[in-house]
Amino acid sequence: MKRKGIGALISQIARAICLLALLLPVLAFASDRVPKPVIDIDKAGKCVEDTATMRREHPDMLKHQRDSTMHEGIRTTKYSLKACVACHASKTSGSVLGEKGFCQSCHAYASVTIDCFRCHSSKPKRTSGVTP
Amino acid sequence: MSADANDGISRRGFLAISAATLGGVMLAPGIRLIEIAGARAPATGVSKQVRWGLLIDTNKCTPGCDDCVKACATENGLKDTGHPRTDPQWIRKVELKDMRTGRASSVPVMCQHCEHPPCVDVCPTGASFKRADGIVLVDRHICIGCRYCIMACPYKARSIVFEAITDQNPDVPRGNGCAEGCTLCVHRVDRDEQPACVEACTKAGHNAMTFGDLNDPQSEIAQRVAKYASTQIRADLKLNPGVRYQGL
Ligand code: SF4
Ligand code: SF4
Numbered sequence: 001m002k003r004k005g006i007g008a009l010i011s012q013i014a015r016a017i018c019l020l021a022l023l024l025p026v027l028a029f030a031s032d033r034v035p036k037p038v039i040d041i042d043k044a045g046k047c048v049e050d051t052a053t054m055r056r057e058h059p060d061m062l063k064h065q066r067d068s069t070m071h072e073g074i075r076t077t078k079y080s081l082k083a084c085v086a087c088h089a090s091k092t093s094g095s096v097l098g099e100k101g102f103c104q105s106c107h108a109y110a111s112v113t114i115d116c117f118r119c120h121s122s123k124p125k126r127t128s129g130v131t132p
Numbered sequence: 133m134s135a136d137a138n139d140g141i142s143r144r145g146f147l148a149i150s151a152a153t154l155g156g157v158m159l160a161p162g163i164r165l166i167e168i169a170g171a172r173a174p175a176t177g178v179s180k181q182v183r184w185g186l187l188i189d190t191n192k193c194t195p196g197c198d199d200c201v202k203a204c205a206t207e208n209g210l211k212d213t214g215h216p217r218t219d220p221q222w223i224r225k226v227e228l229k230d231m232r233t234g235r236a237s238s239v240p241v242m243c244q245h246c247e248h249p250p251c252v253d254v255c256p257t258g259a260s261f262k263r264a265d266g267i268v269l270v271d272r273h274i275c276i277g278c279r280y281c282i283m284a285c286p287y288k289a290r291s292i293v294f295e296a297i298t299d300q301n302p303d304v305p306r307g308n309g310c311a312e313g314c315t316l317c318v319h320r321v322d323r324d325e326q327p328a329c330v331e332a333c334t335k336a337g338h339n340a341m342t343f344g345d346l347n348d349p350q351s352e353i354a355q356r357v358a359k360y361a362s363t364q365i366r367a368d369l370k371l372n373p374g375v376r377y378q379g380l
Contacts, residue, residue, distance in 0.1 A: 066273060068177070070269070070271050070273070071261065071263065071271070072177030072178055072263075072264075073172075073177060073178040073263065073265070073318070073322045074174065074175060074176070074177055075174055075319075075322050075323075076174050076175050082302050082303070085302065086302075118296070118307040118308065119272055119297075119300070119305040119306055119307030119310070120300065120302070120305045121299065121300040121301065121302040121305070123299070123302070124302065125301070125302045125303070
């Protein structure tokens, strides 16, 4: 009876430690111990899909659309990079790049290089106004 | 239908209208019938029923005029970097003179949008490709900048971008290390507009360039090539370019 009690106690402590270890990053993120990307989000709210989907799947969406635009001339705007830039360019810098830029801030935080803007414009078309 | 909307009504246009009306689709006022025949829904891909072409009337092209070259540079964001020998060149004016007769002509030359493009044949990555509607392009996402296409093109129509580019036209992505050439202003063509060079030439009153669908018998370009003699540059290579010249 006594031995069983000790065993149970040890396993309970072990479980608590595991749980704490699992929760640590979450707790740390929720508190201000881990730096988060500082992003200029001028237009908060609904994008073409919900936020979770956009965060996870925007590279695939862009890649899919890029091939159909390039090779088949399909220029629908739903998943187009041009439409992303048009909506998300910062009001102050006019671009999605820059330290707080919508694209660059998060990519820099996650250490992911963005090659898109070596060819694509990081600013919306000027003729359509400053913030289209 | 009002009388003025009947202007230029063709059997084909009439059929298109009846089909549209039967389908319950309202036609917006001011849309010309010929445009309905050519228009493509934005979500459908380009079709090989269409063959985009360009007809250049050298008799109307003025020596020394470079309106088309300037319009191309503005539209596609080609800027002078101070290195003219290596700056990309999408369209250039070539001055020709027949030494026996002394007849001079001045012709704009750009990618000829070959039906059998050598640039596509030699490309090791598949970046250089021909769209179903005949427009030859470089997919910069795939291009490795090997320059094979530049060597293979008999018309010297391809360039490589040597310097980093900023402030591109959002419709015309371009960047360092990729091959490029005239796209026939594919971004404009896809929204039913004319290439920038053609628009500029017409606007300046020269009317030396005609753009359109060579496969559509109703189009101006198809009717012109059917009526007047025109040639392709280096037709002996049998590449069947989509760009044709009148009066050469
Ligand atoms: S003109 Fe040159 S670049 Fe254009 S399609 Fe022909 S071979 Fe290719
Ligand atoms: S430079 Fe690019 S498009 Fe030209 S052949 Fe090489 S990979 Fe193909």
